[in-house]
Amino acid sequence: MIIGAIDVGSNSVKLLVAEVKSRETRVLAHRSSITRLGRGLGRTGQISREAQERTLDALREFRRVCDGLGAGRVVAVATEAVRIARNGRQFAERCRREAGIPLRVVSGREEARLAFLGATWGRRERRLASIDVGGGSTELMLGSPGRLETAASLPLGAVALTEAHLASDPPSPREREALLEAVRRGLAGIPDRLRAGPAGTLLGIGGTCVNVARMAGLPEGRPLALAKLESIFDRLAGVPLDERRLIQGLDPERADIIVAGAAILLGAMKSLGFGSIVTTVHGLRRGLVLEAANQKRGKGEKKGGKS
Numbered sequence: 001m002i003i004g005a006i007d008v009g010s011n012s013v014k015l016l017v018a019e020v021k022s023r024e025t026r027v028l029a030h031r032s033s034i035t036r037l038g039r040g041l042g043r044t045g046q047i048s049r050e051a052q053e054r055t056l057d058a059l060r061e062f063r064r065v066c067d068g069l070g071a072g073r074v075v076a077v078a079t080e081a082v083r084i085a086r087n088g089r090q091f092a093e094r095c096r097r098e099a100g101i102p103l104r105v106v107s108g109r110e111e112a113r114l115a116f117l118g119a120t121w122g123r124r125e126r127r128l129a130s131i132d133v134g135g136g137s138t139e140l141m142l143g144s145p146g147r148l149e150t151a152a153s154l155p156l157g158a159v160a161l162t163e164a165h166l167a168s169d170p171p172s173p174r175e176r177e178a179l180l181e182a183v184r185r186g187l188a189g190i191p192d193r194l195r196a197g198p199a200g201t202l203l204g205i206g207g208t209c210v211n212v213a214r215m216a217g218l219p220e221g222r223p224l225a226l227a228k229l230e231s232i233f234d235r236l237a238g239v240p241l242d243e244r245r246l247i248q249g250l251d252p253e254r255a256d257i258i259v260a261g262a263a264i265l266l267g268a269m270k271s272l273g274f275g276s277i278v279t280t281v282h283g284l285r286r287g288l289v290l291e292a293a294n295q296k297r298g299k300g301e302k303k304g305g306k307s
Contacts, residue, residue, distance in 0.1 A: 010038030011135030080136030108153020118286030158261035208261030214249030
């Protein structure tokens with residue numbers, strides 16, 4: 001079966017189309033479009049018309065890709081921006097009506113569950129912690145491969161913190177300290193069950209984690225040391241945006257929010273007691289594919305049992 005999975009986030013919209021056979025998945029297409037759906041949300045409480053149109057354009061294109069590859073099912077979820085916006089439900093209805101994409105608005109807990117499933121499926125470690133730094137929120141997770149045990153969704157996002165604290169280019173020392181203090185306050189809400197001592201491996205999911213690892217010249221699966229991440233953060237915060245866009249390994253479209261994203265990641269690693277992090281490109285979208293495939297198998301088994 002061929003499944004399309006779409007993640008409508010506060011910073012970007014991402015697509016994964018995969019063919020699932022037995023327990024194996026083969027990627028047919030991967031797309032990502034930075035639409036900044038959460039831009040201005042902290043100030044207005046609403047998703048702007050411009051952000052809606054950018055996101056709808058991306059969804060229409062993703063629908064065409066799915067149809068062209070013969071996807072038998074397309075599943076899509078929306079996260080923090082749509083969760084908290086006063087007009088989030090109206091926007092979700094526009095996605096269904098105008099782009100042919102029904103959006104499932106998931107809770108922070110459900111977002112964490114799907115991301116953890118996708119990131120850890122097939123891994124061999126007995127215990128894993130994970131972090132997913134998004135544009136509007138950050139999810140922290142703990143469990144075993146394919147099985148989430150506990151999670152927390154914190155209102156710490158790279159887009160939101162950038163808009164709230166970083167006005168100068170490059171950030172002034174006062175802004176930088178305000179950013180780090182906001183991260184410290186936000187991480188104070190981590191439940192004790194996630195502070196019980198680090199699991200053997202910390203997995204980093206999402207664009208912030210992948211980009212800082214690429215800046216360090218590390219391929220997927222190689223650990224990024226805390227000290228190296230501190231050095232990367234200092235470099236990112238110390239140069240203007242135009243220079244940041246030229247840094248090798250960093251997606252230029254992410255350069256304006258990467259300082260806040262790296263600050264969240266750095267603060268979380270220190271708070272949880274991890275000395276390194278291993279990044280992965282897998283996460284919520286692969287979790288959606290795996291979940292959809294399991295649901296389809298379950299329906300097939302029920303039908304077969306009745307005949």
